Amino acid sequence: HGRRGCWRLDGDSSSKTAAVQAPATAPTMTPLKPEDRAAANRGDPIAQYDLGKRYETGNGVLQDYVYAHMWLNLSAVSQSSIRGMAAQARDQIQQKMTAVQIADAQRLARDWKPMK
Numbered sequence: 308h309g310r311r312g313c314w315r316l317d318g319d320s321s322s323k324t325a326a327v328q329a330p331a332t333a334p335t336m337t338p339l340k341p342e343d344r345a346a347a348n349r350g351d352p353i354a355q356y357d358l359g360k361r362y363e364t365g366n367g368v369l370q371d372y373v374y375a376h377m378w379l380n381l382s383a384v385s386q387s388s389i390r391g392m393a394a395q396a397r398d399q400i401q402q403k404m405t406a407v408q409i410a411d412a413q414r415l416a417r418d419w420k421p422m423k
Contacts, residue, residue, distance in 0.1 A: 339367035350421035352385035356393045376412035
């Protein structure tokens with residue numbers, strides 16, 4: 308959708324190299340429930356934190372650091388007790404991102420409006 312920095316887990320199908328094997332201790336993938344996304348969209352800081360962590364790891368969603376940063380940033384600026392943990396997680400992800408990705412994430416967070 309025109310946004311730079313989308314991280315995909317499915318790899319390049321044109322590659323002639325062997326597929327990377329998942330480690331024996333791969334994280335459990337838990338499907339994202341619609342009600343969890345809805346809670347994040349309504350402004351629930353804990354749901355926003357959880358969704359940000361999912362985007363960071365690709366758990367139940369396509370891995371995307373831009374969206375991870377956006378959701379964690381929204382949680383970090385809340386008045387919730389989780390804001391410190393969200394800010395720390397956001398800052399850690401930011402170390403893995405380009406300046407363009409960070410700017411995109413900040414713009415998305417700035418433009419975000421809670422849904423009713």
